[in-house]
Amino acid sequence: MTTINVKNRKVVDALKVYLLSEKGYTEDKYGNCINVEKTMKFHFNAISYRIEQKLSNGRWYKIGGHYYKDVSMVNGVIIRR
Numbered sequence: 372m373t374t375i376n377v378k379n380r381k382v383v384d385a386l387k388v389y390l391l392s393e394k395g396y397t398e399d400k401y402g403n404c405i406n407v408e409k410t411m412k413f414h415f416n417a418i419s420y421r422i423e424q425k426l427s428n429g430r431w432y433k434i435g436g437h438y439y440k441d442v443s444m445v446n447g448v449i450i451r452r
Contacts, residue, residue, distance in 0.1 A: 383391055383411065383415055383439070384405075385418070387404060391404065395407055396413070396445070403415060409425065410424060410425045411423070412424075412425070414436075418439060418440075419436060419438045419439060421435050422436055437451060
């Protein structure tokens with residue numbers, strides 16, 4: 372699993388709590404959050420996260436993401452600073 376510093380950990384934890392409890396995502400063995408249909412994934416790195424969507428050919432395609440230093444979570448909404 373990726374090592375994430377304490378400051379960034381707060382953003383990751385807030386995002387994961389929101390995805391797991393509010394949106395019904397599950398966490399895989401790598402710490403990523405995947406939706407029930409397994410078509411959307413939040414992938415967490417040391418300094419950033421990315422949102423990926425599964426294509427019909429089985430490959431994942433990046434559709435978004437940000438550096439942790441540029442975002443915060445407020446009431447389940449990701450806000451860019």
